[in-house]
Amino acid sequence: MSTTEFTLDDLRRILLDGAGAEEGVDLDGDILDVQFEALGYESLALLETGSRIEREYGITLDEDVFTDADTPRALLAAVNAQLTTGAAAA
Template structure:
């Protein structure tokens, strides 16, 4: 799937697909760390794999580690999407 932009709602959907409704993702989570949201590194790696498959980008593990919040991950994915279009 190729998309114009990756949004926080896209990330919420993918996080729910991987972890179910266990975590509160409906509140203002933009700048809350994934650790504080309850997501450990394995869950983030799965999230990254899902994003890579769905959006056709190569999302490195290091990018996931560096993107400590949903906002930073959304920004990183969008940067990769823009780079693939250039």
């Protein structure tokens, strides 16, 4: 898939497709600065999310992205930076 921006809606869809959502967690709310752990996503779910992002967007994320990016806002920034870098290299 060729795109230049990874959005919060994209992240929500991939999180739900890959790991679902914990009961009582509203992913449609203001979650940009909520830590993934508080949203119910542990390391295994985030690894699956990363794999799905890589496959869908044709990018490779550094291994430390999910330890450094502990909120949706931080992950969006990391993915979009990679998309921008990849587009510049193309």
